Amino acid sequence: MEGNHATTQSGCGDPDRPAHPGGFPNRDAGKGDPQPAGRDVDFPVSVVLPAGGTGERTGLQTPKQFCSFLGRPLISYTIQAFERVSWIQSIVVVVARENTDLMADIVRRFRHRKVRAVPGGSTRHRSIRNGILALGEEGGERPAAGRPKVVLIHDAVRPFVDEDFLYEIATAAKEHGAAGAIRPLVSTVIATTPEGYLDHSLERGKYRASEMPQGFTYDVIHRAYQRCSQSDFDFGTECLHLALQYCGTNAKLIQGPPTLWKVTYKRDLAAAESIIKDAVSRSACFVTGGSARAAALAGALQEPARALGTTNHPHMAPCATTTCLSVPNSNKTGCLFPAWVKLSRRGGHAVLSGGLVSRVCEKIRAAWREAGRQSACFLLRFQELDVVPDLTGENASYLLKEWNFIQFSVDHSRPAEVEALLAALEAADRAPLHPLVVIWVQWSDSDELLGGRAAAAAAAAVITDLSSAAKLRNILLYGIQLHQSKDSERWERSVSKVAEIASVLIRERSPALVGQLLQA
Numbered sequence: 173m174e175g176n177h178a179t180t181q182s183g184c185g186d187p188d189r190p191a192h193p194g195g196f197p198n199r200d201a202g203k204g205d206p207q208p209a210g211r212d213v214d215f216p217v218s219v220v221l222p223a224g225g226t227g228e229r230t231g232l233q234t235p236k237q238f239c240s241f242l243g244r245p246l247i248s249y250t251i252q253a254f255e256r257v258s259w260i261q262s263i264v265v266v267v268a269r270e271n272t273d274l275m276a277d278i279v280r281r282f283r284h285r286k287v288r289a290v291p292g293g294s295t296r297h298r299s300i301r302n303g304i305l306a307l308g309e310e311g312g313e314r315p316a317a318g319r320p321k322v323v324l325i326h327d328a329v330r331p332f333v334d335e336d337f338l339y340e341i342a343t344a345a346k347e348h349g350a351a352g353a354i355r356p357l358v359s360t361v362i363a364t365t366p367e368g369y370l371d372h373s374l375e376r377g378k379y380r381a382s383e384m385p386q387g388f389t390y391d392v393i394h395r396a397y398q399r400c401s402q403s404d405f406d407f408g409t410e411c412l413h414l415a416l417q418y419c420g421t422n423a424k425l426i427q428g429p430p431t432l433w434k435v436t437y438k439r440d441l442a443a444a445e446s447i448i449k450d451a452v453s454r455s456a457c458f459v460t461g462g463s464a465r466a467a468a469l470a471g472a473l474q475e476p477a478r479a480l481g482t483t484n485h486p487h488m489a490p491c492a493t494t495t496c497l498s499v500p501n502s503n504k505t506g507c508l509f510p511a512w513v514k515l516s517r518r519g520g521h522a523v524l525s526g527g528l529v530s531r532v533c534e535k536i537r538a539a540w541r542e543a544g545r546q547s548a549c550f551l552l553r554f555q556e557l558d559v560v561p562d563l564t565g566e567n568a569s570y571l572l573k574e575w576n577f578i579q580f581s582v583d584h585s586r587p588a589e590v591e592a593l594l595a596a597l598e599a600a601d602r603a604p605l606h607p608l609v610v611i612w613v614q615w616s617d618s619d620e621l622l623g624g625r626a627a628a629a630a631a632a633a634v635i636t637d638l639s640s641a642a643k644l645r646n647i648l649l650y651g652i653q654l655h656q657s658k659d660s661e662r663w664e665r666s667v668s669k670v671a672e673i674a675s676v677l678i679r680e681r682s683p684a685l686v687g688q689l690l691q692a
């Protein structure tokens with residue numbers, strides 16, 4: 173997590189280009205969310221994101237909404253969570269005047285659309301009021317025409333909000349005039365005497381914590397802010413109360429998921445960073461270059477992944493998602509294994525020839541589902557490792573949805589394959605939204621480094637040059653050298669090391685290791 177300062181990022185592509193909602197990334201990032209079936213929102217909905225605070229409780233100089241994770245400010249994740257929702261028509265972000273330029277830079281760098289910034293106020297209620305008034309002016313000469321039917325209000329420092337819950341709040345607000353998210357209380361609420369003693373405690377079961385998002389019909393929330401008092405503006409913390417107090421509107425309360433929590437203290441920033449890092453570490457695309465050796469490595473990687481998965485690595489776990497398959501020498505495990513796949517057994521593992529791997533995975537994925545997931549096979553998600561021979565044809569879709577790539581090369585002196593991958597990723601133009609990871613696995617078939625020190629120096633120079641250029645485009649290039657040892661135990665250890673190194677590089681995205689050639 174870094175403090176965010178207004179910087180412009182050159183080479184971030186055409187700012188008018190439709191932004192890939194990189195948002196709170198997942199494997200499908202890069203595609204606008206089509207309105208899910210059965211979710212019919214036939215009324216205009218707009219959003220107000222209060223972001224005008226200073227974040228004093230974090231103890232940091234940078235207001236928490238502008239603290240960055242993986243090079244992207246927290247507020248950008250929240251905006252993306254709303255931009256991905258097709259039935260939301262506009263977003264007003266309310267920021268302190270001194271942060272207006274910073275917010276404009278964030279909108280540009282991360283290609284936010286639907287969003288505009290308005291000045292905040294001295295308190296949260298004043299900031300929200302400014303946002304509501306701004307929505308009322310969207311219609312220009314015909315203000316009423318531009319007004320939304322429903323306004324969602326959501327703290328900009330609550331980035332983990334999903335469309336399903338937004339839909340519940342928006343539709344409940346339209347029906348009832350107001351709706352709000354609630355969560356069970358974790359601590360008991362007590363009242364104190366002026367002398368600091370216990371006066372009384374509330375029966376915790378009868379109370380709930382009021383969270384965000386909240387929703388209101390435009391008329392209700394607009395009227396509430398017209399009628400509320402200066403004391404409300406100065407000390408109030410609850411919009412639902414204003415709707416009840418000044419409009420007689422009883423908000424519908426809906427229990428939300430535990431992900432609605434607000435970033436308040438410094439520890440919350442660390443928690444948010446960990447969740448965001450997890451989200452970009454869940455998957456990787458292993459590009460074999462059509463090499464059978466690479467397919468063998470991909471297939472062999474699932475053993476160490478199994479080990480990592482059982483040690484509860486946050487982003488590796490056994491799962492039903494078919495990715496790689498290990499068929500030990502004798503098929504004792506009664507593996508669910510389609511008879512049509514021709515296997516050649518070598519080195520204790522079934523080796524699937526290069527081009528077959530992805531088709532095999534698809535078939536096994538289908539068979540796995542049909543069999544109701546009953547199998548002795550251990551089908552592991554090596555971060556949902558997808559194994560493809562190249563990134564052409566239908567495999568090119570990975571360029572628009574994957575954040576991590578492992579390029580296998582047999583001859584490290586010829587960087588053409590990894591250069592082609594870097595060029596394709598640059599053309600896909602998603603890196604400004606999230607740092608992409610490319611791990612170049614250089615395979616050599618000798619226990620001794622091929623060609624000795626001179627070759628080692630040459631290999632190091634190649635990756636240093638490539639990684640420097642890639643870093644300018646927010647692509648983090650790392651290298652792993654893998655020696656195919658004839659000693660099977662040594663080979664097993666090397667493969668385990670590749671799995672471990674790749675997992676750490678993908679999860680941590682450390683700038684310090686960019687351009688390094690690590691030895692597996």
Ligand SMILES: Nc1ccn([C@@H]2O[C@H](COP(=O)(O)OP(=O)(O)OP(=O)(O)O)[C@@H](O)[C@H]2O)c(=O)n1
Nearest residue numbers: 222223224225226227228229294295296299328
């Ligand atoms: N004058 C203010 C104060 C707060 N907020 C926003 O309201 C949300 C929730 O408020 P809070 O968590 O209290 O944020 P801060 O006021 O920044 O935090 P602190 O009280 O620690 O200073 C935040 O997104 C914050 O930016 C705002 O828009 N205008």
Ligand SMILES: O=P(O)(O)OC[C@@H](O)[C@@H](O)[C@@H](O)CO
Nearest residue numbers: 296327382383384409410411
């Ligand atoms: O008091 P804070 O500014 O930290 O929080 C503001 C809101 O998030 C908080 O009042 C919720 O309970 C919603 O009403």
